[in-house]
Amino acid sequence: MRKSASSKGEVVKTKKGQALYIQKNSSGSWVYCKDSSGKAGYVPVKHINKTKDSSVYMTCKTTDNVNLRKGAGTSYGVITVVPSGTTMNMSDNGNSSWSKVSYNGSTGYLSKSYISIYFKTTKTSPTPPSTGGVTKGPLTLKSTSASVYKGSYYGIQYSNTSSSKVKWTSSNSKVATVDDEGILYGKANGSTTVKASVGANSLSCSVNVRTKNNSVNISNKKYNITKGKSVYLTSSSSGASWSSSDNSVATVTNYGLVTTKKAGKAVVYCKTSYGWASCLFDVKGAEAVKFTYANPNSAPKNSTVTFVAITDKSRSAVKFDITIGSKNIL
Numbered sequence: 001m002r003k004s005a006s007s008k009g010e011v012v013k014t015k016k017g018q019a020l021y022i023q024k025n026s027s028g029s030w031v032y033c034k035d036s037s038g039k040a041g042y043v044p045v046k047h048i049n050k051t052k053d054s055s056v057y058m059t060c061k062t063t064d065n066v067n068l069r070k071g072a073g074t075s076y077g078v079i080t081v082v083p084s085g086t087t088m089n090m091s092d093n094g095n096s097s098w099s100k101v102s103y104n105g106s107t108g109y110l111s112k113s114y115i116s117i118y119f120k121t122t123k124t125s126p127t128p129p130s131t132g133g134v135t136k137g138p139l140t141l142k143s144t145s146a147s148v149y150k151g152s153y154y155g156i157q158y159s160n161t162s163s164s165k166v167k168w169t170s171s172n173s174k175v176a177t178v179d180d181e182g183i184l185y186g187k188a189n190g191s192t193t194v195k196a197s198v199g200a201n202s203l204s205c206s207v208n209v210r211t212k213n214n215s216v217n218i219s220n221k222k223y224n225i226t227k228g229k230s231v232y233l234t235s236s237s238s239g240a241s242w243s244s245s246d247n248s249v250a251t252v253t254n255y256g257l258v259t260t261k262k263a264g265k266a267v268v269y270c271k272t273s274y275g276w277a278s279c280l281f282d283v284k285g286a287e288a289v290k291f292t293y294a295n296p297n298s299a300p301k302n303s304t305v306t307f308v309a310i311t312d313k314s315r316s317a318v319k320f321d322i323t324i325g326s327k328n329i330l
């Protein structure tokens with residue numbers, strides 16, 4: 001073991017064959033552990049699971065209904081009650097009596113008397129979306145390869161400077177489909193080639209579909225929504241970060257608040273060091289205005305009445321459809 005997560009860190013001596021207890025989820029290629037004597041330090045992940053490019057993470061399962069508390073002790077307030085049999089990600093095992101966990105978007109502490117703890121390893125996962133790119137004519141793909149999870153959406157990042165629409169095709173639609181806005185959906189493990197074409201210009205992206213790591217979750221898989229509305233996505237996955245495949249269509253904050261900007265499609269990702277989960281936003285134009293009133297509400301013949309419509313700020317004009325009896329006057 002070493003005092004820091006580096007091969008140059010000071011050595012912490014421990015006896016050969018002694019059990020190591022993982023204290024925190026791995027960071028890069030190192031994981032923080034303690035031995036049975038209480039000595040603590042960082043150990044290379046490869047020495048724990050014998051697998052290259054892997055991560056170590058902790059989960060736990062409740063053995064009874066248990067309070068999720070704001071701190072490591074019964075004096076701290078209760079956030080919620082976690083039902084018996086619930087499995088969740090655990091981020092800190094350093095306290096002898098309490099574990100830090102994530103549950104339904106909240107982070108708190110559970111008593112170790114009511115949970116079973118599991119240590120798992122996972123191969124390094126695909127991450128969306130890649131950098132780099134290639135250009136041909138008016139068309140640019142920001143990546144010529146993509147690694148996608150089965151059952152998940154993925155937005156290919158591209159730009160098109162021409163007035164013609166991009167045509168998208170998949171060489172194997174049984175592995176992954178692609179729609180007319182470059183949104184992939186992984187259907188089965190395997191490989192396919194996605195082709196984007198504008199006139200005589202075409203570019204290809206190699207797509208690999210693999211089984212998803214279930215340690216990363218997201219509250220919704222797809223939203224059909226109108227422009228200008230906001231949605232709050234949640235995840236119980238520890239250490240999650242958020243991003244959008246197209247910020248011109250939908251943006252997302254560090255806390256999962258998604259705001260739609262214009263009609264189109266965008267994929268929002270919830271990403272951790274173990275993988276990612278995604279939600280597709282299919283954004284339509286703003287809803288029709290339905291809230292109007294007259295001032296005054298009633299008036300005698302030949303008097304003036306003002307009609308008012310309450311709209312969002314994106315409107316430049318409104319049309320009033322006014323009917324008196326059976327007669328349409330405007």
